[in-house]
Amino acid sequence: MIELKSVSKTYRVGSITTEAIRGIDLHVRKGEIFGVIGHSGAGKSTLLRCVNLLERPTTGSVIVGDTDLTRLSGRQLQQHRRRIGIIFQHFNLLSTATVRDNIAFPLKLAKTPRAEMKARVDELIGLVGLEGHGDKYPSQLSGGQKQRVGIARALANRPEVLLCDEATSALDPQTTDSILSLLLGINEKLGLTIMLITHEMHVIRTICDRVAVIDGGEIVEMGDVIDVFLHPRSNVAKEFVAQSSEASGESLSSLDSMRKGKLLRIRFKGESTFEPVLFEAVKETGASFSILQGTVSRMKHIPYGQLIVDVRGSGEDVERIVRRLHEEGLEAEVLA
Template identity: 60%
Template sequence: MIQLQNLHKEYRAGKHSIPALTGINMNIEKGEIFGVIGHSGAGKSTLIRCINLLERPTSGKVIVDGVDLTSLDARSLQEQRRYMGMIFQHFNLLSSATVAENVAFPLELAKRPKVEIRRKVNELLALVGLEAHQDKYPAQLSGGQKQRVGIARALANDPKVLLCDEATSALDPQTTNSILTLLLDINKKLHITIVLITHEMHVIRSICDRVGVIDGGKIVEMGKVADVFLKPQHSTTREFIEQVADFADLQEAVVREKSAEQRTIVRITFLGEQTYQPILFQTMKETDVPFSILQGTISRMKDTPYGQLVAELEGDESRVENAVKMLRLHGLDVEVIEWAG
């Protein structure tokens, strides 16, 4: 659905050029939710604005549904943008227009018939749960309600792509979860491709299929959320994982147990249905290796359950090695943090 090919973006500051994006290559599949995560200033907002050419790349191609946007004239580009909705961090609503009028605005610009506009507005307000608020003004709405209006407005022209520019960062955690649930529901009902940028790993973990990690204007890691989340390769990725992983005191646990003899500390990752199976207990019983759990968490990534445990295994090295081997044969990912001795 979306292809970014060797994308570069530079800004001019007098005689100097400041690189914002460098060599971005990315393929986003039709119907998936793709997340881009990065720190402030990493280039993520520039990246998403390059997709609909609100920011024109210095070089490279942006291809959406087979159309090279970078080759279009202004009129043709404007026509293609109708098929790409966008929602913003600060909502960007018309303060003097009602909820219904805000949603109707892009349809009026497209010169749709009034009967069609009214039908579409009612349909979208029902989709985002704001039927009872159609005559209110933005100042009368909560932050979450304003974002729902923004989502409805972005969907007005039946876009193929929905771009979300920090859509939840101005919201409290409970409201953020409700907006993420709504976006997931929209993705499933309308089969729309969603690209969202964020600095919150919770957002990526909750609804995304794949993720790209951006740092210094470059994509430093990309893949399925489960792979990136459970086996981060880049230091920036690991920083974001720490936002949601309950292992802040891991180093303390390692230091505390390091002096003990005949003990090994491992991190065990469960994914899918194995998360709820007693694999650890059964394996340790079969191999006669006593264990204790130092830390652990069970959660979900979109629709997939996962768990991570930090456990202390007792016994000599050969017995522990056998236990680790058995765990891996059961399909678990086992990382040895500290071997005995």
């Protein structure tokens, strides 16, 4: 749906040259939610703005649907931009216009007939849950409600792609979750392709299918969210995973000091659950175990979990347990 091929962007301000992104290749599939995560200055905004050519790449091509946007004339580009909605961190609403007028704005630009425009605005107000707020001005709305207006406005012309520029970064955690669940609902209901940028792993874990990690203007890692989360390879991805609250808990060194036997880490993803398997595996040996730490959570719709256990038994017992867990498709690793 979105394909970036060798996209680079260099800013030149006076004598200062900044290579904001370099050689970016990525493919966002139709209907998926694709997240780009990176620290401040990594190049996220530049990358997102290259997708609808708010920033024109210095080199490379940007293909949305079947069209290479970098080859279009100004007028053709304007037409194609209607197929790409965008929402912003600070909402960018017209403060002197009501909710209805803000949502209607792109419809007016597209010269939509009056009756059709009214019906579409009503429909969008319902879709984003703003019933009863249509005649209010942005200053009378909460941050979450303002972003709902932003989403309705972005969807007005029925785009195929929605770009989200740090859409929840100005919101509190609870409001963030309500906006994320709205985006997920819209993605599922309308089959809309969503590409978002964020510096929060929580956003990625909650709604994204795949993620790209960007650092110093380059993509350093890309894959299914669950794989990147469970097996981060780059240092930046490891940092983001470590910051993500559910991955924390007691440090390994303090667990190490609590153990009486071997420290074993077991991970699973998908519908399997490790407890009965672990219990059976241990029962076959003379060992015993106690759980030191456990998390079971969901990554979008996929359950995953991690258990750290203290296994007391011979080296041979521990090896046998690990082998048995591997046979059952679980990841098991002796940490200490």
